[in-house]
Amino acid sequence: MIIDDLKSENGHLMIGGVDSVELAKKYGTPLYVFDISQVRSQIRKFKSAFEKNNLKYQISYASKAFAVKAIYQVMKQEDVHIDVVSGGELYTALSAGFPSEKISFHGNNKSYDELLMAVKEHVGVIMLDNFHEIDLLSQILKQEKATTKVMLRLTPGISAHTHKYDQTGQTDSKFGFDVESGQADKAMKSVLDDENMELTGIHAHIGSQIFGTQGFVMLAKKMMEIAKKFQAEFNYWPKVINLGGGFGISYNEDDDPITADEFIGQIADELKKTNNEVPEIWIEPGRSIVGPAGYTLYTVGSRKDIPNLTSYLSVDGGMGDNIRPALYQAKYEAVIANKMDQPNEQTVHIAGKYCESGDILIDQQQLPKTKPGDILAMLDTGAYGYSMAMNYNRNPRPAVVFVEDGQDKLVVKRETYQDLTSLDLDY
Numbered sequence: 001m002i003i004d005d006l007k008s009e010n011g012h013l014m015i016g017g018v019d020s021v022e023l024a025k026k027y028g029t030p031l032y033v034f035d036i037s038q039v040r041s042q043i044r045k046f047k048s049a050f051e052k053n054n055l056k057y058q059i060s061y062a063s064k065a066f067a068v069k070a071i072y073q074v075m076k077q078e079d080v081h082i083d084v085v086s087g088g089e090l091y092t093a094l095s096a097g098f099p100s101e102k103i104s105f106h107g108n109n110k111s112y113d114e115l116l117m118a119v120k121e122h123v124g125v126i127m128l129d130n131f132h133e134i135d136l137l138s139q140i141l142k143q144e145k146a147t148t149k150v151m152l153r154l155t156p157g158i159s160a161h162t163h164k165y166d167q168t169g170q171t172d173s174k175f176g177f178d179v180e181s182g183q184a185d186k187a188m189k190s191v192l193d194d195e196n197m198e199l200t201g202i203h204a205h206i207g208s209q210i211f212g213t214q215g216f217v218m219l220a221k222k223m224m225e226i227a228k229k230f231q232a233e234f235n236y237w238p239k240v241i242n243l244g245g246g247f248g249i250s251y252n253e254d255d256d257p258i259t260a261d262e263f264i265g266q267i268a269d270e271l272k273k274t275n276n277e278v279p280e281i282w283i284e285p286g287r288s289i290v291g292p293a294g295y296t297l298y299t300v301g302s303r304k305d306i307p308n309l310t311s312y313l314s315v316d317g318g319m320g321d322n323i324r325p326a327l328y329q330a331k332y333e334a335v336i337a338n339k340m341d342q343p344n345e346q347t348v349h350i351a352g353k354y355c356e357s358g359d360i361l362i363d364q365q366q367l368p369k370t371k372p373g374d375i376l377a378m379l380d381t382g383a384y385g386y387s388m389a390m391n392y393n394r395n396p397r398p399a400v401v402f403v404e405d406g407q408d409k410l411v412v413k414r415e416t417y418q419d420l421t422s423l424d425l426d427y
């Protein structure tokens with residue numbers, strides 16, 4: 001989100017037609033706010049890009065980015081698929097009423113219980129990641145007298161230009177069957193030989209927060225080459241090629257994300273070079289769907305000015321509600337939600353309240369003059385914020401509010417101190 005594009009009325013930041021300062025008053029801070037019209041509009045951009053290029057497609061929201069009942073309900077309304085990576089995400093989606101046949105189940109170490117749950121709940125497709133999992137699933141299917149659709153997650157040997165922790169497609173990765181060393185062929189054989197597994201296609205995901213189309217075009221090319229190899233070896237042509245997610249968003253002015261039109265257009269050009277039938281193309285965007293739609297509201301508290309050096313402005317949240325700055329040195333931008341009409345006059349570190357020197361939300365932020373009680377809105381926090389939130393220092397996790405068409409709705413309650421001790425037992 002570019003600060004200049006933010007909307008304000010009477011000096012207050014407006015989110016989805018709602019005054020953010022009023023939201024902070026009504027629900028308290030820290031508070032996650034999602035502008036749901038932005039979520040819907042991004043999904044529609046992905047859909048229309050595929051349609052323009054006449055590709056058969058499926059959008060599967062990577063729900064690890066933000067996984068609560070209400071967002072699964074939005075995904076159901078938008079008629080997309082989702083992917084989950086744990087029994088907990090699967091349980092949340094099902095309890096939100098999300099249709100199981102539109103769920104893909106990912107993960108590099110799905111347990112017996114998770115696979116059993118997936119089979120019993122008739123999940124749409126299980127994304128097989130390793131040989132141990134093929135064995136477990138095969139055993140479960142026999143025992144349950146069940147069948148399931150599966151896809152193979154491949155490691156195509158393509159590394160994305162992004163943070164090391166966000167790379168997943170390179171050969172040295174914990175995810176998927178390595179193509180180079182022949183693991184993928186071996187996995188293909190096992191799955192095709194298993195009468196209870198129906199192989200829907202092949203999958204690869206090269207990483208997250210990727211800018212530029214090059215990696216995705218290379219991936220599309222590589223997946224078609226792999227498909228041709230499998231066709232020659234196994235007489236198998238995939239119904240689906242899943243190219244994963246990873247489309248970058250703009251957290252600050254240095255970030256230059258690609259549009260859905262750009263990368264889907266280029267992928268389509270690459271795919272259409274084949275003489276074979278182009279399979280259905282699935283993508284799994286997480287961050288690009290929910291990231292820009294999310295804001296975190298904090299209340300400004302203490303301040304420390306170190307003469308001739310620097311200033312720390314502390315807010316009432318921090319690494320517990322957004323671990324990304326500490327974990328990936330992620331850079332965000334913020335505004336003072338109740339002073340949108342005032343000029344910037346200072347540059348400060350925005351510090352969290354956690355007992356860690358590394359708990360700095362923004363290293364250098366220009367702001368108007370501030371005082372305790374002001375509302376700081378951090379932008380683009382919708383992805384991997386709430387979903388990675390924790391209770392370090394026994395801080396309760398914030399509430400989540402959805403706004404749309406000028407209406408606000410609480411969709412996740414704020415944790416209470418009672419919630420924090422609810423699992424503790426006496427000794």
Ligand SMILES: Cc1ncc(COP(=O)(O)O)c(C=O)c1O
Pocket residue numbers: 062065106168205207208209244245246247284285286287288383
């Ligand atoms: C298999 C898979 N698909 C999709 C995603 C979503 O990535 P992003 O949120 O960057 O779109 C991830 C996370 O990196 C992933 O591991």
Ligand SMILES: N[C@@H](CCCC[NH3+])C(=O)O
Pocket residue numbers: 166168208209324328383384
């Ligand atoms: N949590 C990561 C992205 C997820 C990667 C999942 N494979 C981030 O915030 O950037």
